[in-house]
Every structure is written in structure tokens, then in C-alpha cells.
Amino acid sequence: MNKVYNFSAGPAILPREAMEAGSRACLEFNGMGLSLLEISHRSKEFEAVLNDARAIVKELLGVPDGYQVLFLQGGASLQFAMVPMNLLDEGETAAYLDTGVWANKALKEAKLFGNAKAVASSKEQNYTFIPKEYEVPADAKYFHVTSNNTIYGTQLQSFPASAVPLISDMSSDIFSRPVDVSKFGLIYAGSQKNMGIAGTTLVIIRDDLMGKAKRKLPSMLDYKLQAENDSMYNTPPVFAIYMALETLKWVKSKGGVSAMQKLNEEKAGRLYAEIDSNPLFKGTCAVEDRSRMNVTFVMNKPELEGAFLKEAEAAGLSGLKGHRSVGGFRASIYNAMGVDGIDALVSLMRDFSKRNS
Ligand SMILES: *Cc1c(COP(=O)(O)O)cnc(C)c1O
Numbered sequence: 001m002n003k004v005y006n007f008s009a010g011p012a013i014l015p016r017e018a019m020e021a022g023s024r025a026c027l028e029f030n031g032m033g034l035s036l037l038e039i040s041h042r043s044k045e046f047e048a049v050l051n052d053a054r055a056i057v058k059e060l061l062g063v064p065d066g067y068q069v070l071f072l073q074g075g076a077s078l079q080f081a082m083v084p085m086n087l088l089d090e091g092e093t094a095a096y097l098d099t100g101v102w103a104n105k106a107l108k109e110a111k112l113f114g115n116a117k118a119v120a121s122s123k124e125q126n127y128t129f130i131p132k133e134y135e136v137p138a139d140a141k142y143f144h145v146t147s148n149n150t151i152y153g154t155q156l157q158s159f160p161a162s163a164v165p166l167i168s169d170m171s172s173d174i175f176s177r178p179v180d181v182s183k184f185g186l187i188y189a190g191s192q193k194n195m196g197i198a199g200t201t202l203v204i205i206r207d208d209l210m211g212k213a214k215r216k217l218p219s220m221l222d223y224k225l226q227a228e229n230d231s232m233y234n235t236p237p238v239f240a241i242y243m244a245l246e247t248l249k250w251v252k253s254k255g256g257v258s259a260m261q262k263l264n265e266e267k268a269g270r271l272y273a274e275i276d277s278n279p280l281f282k283g284t285c286a287v288e289d290r291s292r293m294n295v296t297f298v299m300n301k302p303e304l305e306g307a308f309l310k311e312a313e314a315a316g317l318s319g320l321k322g323h324r325s326v327g328g329f330r331a332s333i334y335n336a337m338g339v340d341g342i343d344a345l346v347s348l349m350r351d352f353s354k355r356n357s
Helices: 016-027 045-062 075-087 101-110 223-228 238-253 256-279 302-314 339-355
Strands: 066-074 093-098 116-120 143-146 166-170 186-190 201-206 281-283 294-299 330-332
Touching: 016 045, 016 101, 016 238, 016 281, 045 066, 045 201, 045 238, 045 256, 066 075, 066 093, 066 223, 066 281, 075 101, 075 186, 075 302, 093 101, 101 116, 101 143, 101 166, 143 256, 238 256, 238 294, 256 281, 302 339
Parallel strands: 093 116, 093 143, 143 166, 166 186
Antiparallel strands: 066 201, 186 201, 281 294, 294 330
């Protein structure tokens, strides 16, 4: 079979090296004569995996002292609820920047627990840009932002200064660029976009934000208890954590998050340049807010979109169909997508345009 480039938004492309390591670990792990899938999560072999995964997260992102790195379950969607459950008491205020479907879902969950409100929203403009004029109430317990809007193709190019703890859903761009963790109270990310397979959720939380809520929390949903138990209060998702470790080892081998940023800027730059110069295509978002992870675009002749998708599939360019709320196309170009994938897409866009002008 010819090479297939995976442009899917998530679960998404993974480094070949990580998948090979995962395949081997399924059959036999560490010379034990057993699969990683059948050993105790309390074994010294798995404890080493968990410790290494925690350590490489800290190393790649430069996580300072005073933060806990947790591997939880329930996806980013459970964090939408866990954040307010742990940080927002009834009657207290929390601020949200409403920049997309995921941001809006996070806000909706927070409203179950306290006085959560959007300080700004681009919903009326179908989330085509990131609002920049707003005020965060001084009494807010935290300010929640979505660093990359996977569906709409916008991304915070820099993070707002915040007097209250800044919380970010980084599900679709974590490890794609350096971030100054010390500026955040809490960062979370589902693993299946840019750091592995579905099944675990990375949470980086500042110590002083744990154990504060007045309400009683179920054990599994209590950050403090999860931290005290080193993410092993119950059986953790062993394979998802292993795949995160192997994916992050690959990131490290390529030069870490600064190298990823350079690569991602190069890839996104090439693709946006084609979108902007090709008469058949156009971008869907404000140029200054364009995402380097999820590139959304449509055609000036929408009647040709179906034909382009068909040709793309035939050419081994998979997963390019846009989300139903944007239409057109979405090229998700996470860390593991190489420049060759971008070049293959650009070359098809050029060729298709020539034949259809
Ligand atoms: C995919 C995604 C989610 C949802 O993640 P789950 O792990 O499926 O709950 C949340 N936020 C963002 C930004 C996403 O891209």
C-alpha cells in the first residue's frame, strides 16, 4: 500500500517510532515474557513507565516545582467538570473565553457548579476569530481559555496576562510549542490529539489549587487525592500512558517543543501560503488567529469540494473533511505530520486548481 497521510483531527497521527514501540510492548514488555497489557499496574516495570512519563512531561515543558503532573481518565471533557468541581464553590465566579465548541462545553459544565460566565465570545461570528477585548472580573476564581480551537482552526498566539489563576485546555496543541507553565494554575489535555492515544488526560496543576473546594468530592474527581496517590488511586490506563511516554520520547529525540514549534510553523506556513495564493481556496479564520495545528479552509467553488475530497482520498490524503460546523476542509497537522505530508497536499491543491479553473 502507498503511504497514507493522516490529517484526522483526533484520534490522530502518531510517530511511527511510538507505534512500533507500542506494538512490541503489546507482545512482550521489557524482556518479562509478558505483555505490557497483562502486568500489574503496581509492578516495578509499570511504575517505571509512569515515572518516566511524568518526568518527560516535566522536562519537555519545563514544569517548575510546586506543580503536580497527573495522568487521569475521562478525557478533556471530564476536566470541563472537574475544574469547577475542584476550584469553584457555589456562588463564586469563574471567567471563560468562549472561542469554540470545546470552550463553550467547558463553560456549560462550570455553570453546574458556580457562577461561570463568558467574558467574551466569537460565537455570533461562527468562532472565526479570538476576542481580545474583555475584562476578567477581579473576584473570578480562575480564567479558562482554550489554547487551540480544534474545530474552527484558531489558536491563541500568546496567552493573556491574568491576575487570577489561568487555566487552559491545551488538548490540541500541547507539546507543539513551548509554554511558560509558571503562568498557569492548571493545564489539561486529552492525549489523543498531540501526545498519544485516547485513554488518558494530562493535568498539570499548581499545588495551592488542590483541596480548596468546600463541596464534597467523589474520590476519583479530587485532584488532591489523585496527586497523593501518584495517579494510581485506581488502575490507570496503562497503555495510553505508555503511548504518551513513547510519543514524548519521540518529541524529545527531535529536539523538544522548540523544535516542534519550528517544524509546525514551517508546515502551517506552507499550507496557508497555498490557501492564500490558490484562487480556488480560501481560509476561514482571521489571519492573526490562525492555528498551526488545525488548518481550516473552504473552496470558492463549493460544488467542487466533494470531488477534491475524493481525489485526496485516492491520493492517500486521509481525514481532510471539515467539521460539519465549518464545512470545507480541515488539515490537522500535529507534531507527527511531516513536511512531506504538507507538500503532498499542496501539490494536489495546485494540480486540482489547474484542472478546474
Ligand atoms: C478533542 C478536544 C476535546 C475533547 O476531548 P475528549 O478527550 O474527547 O474529551 C476538548 N477540548 C479540545 C480543545 C479538543 O480538541
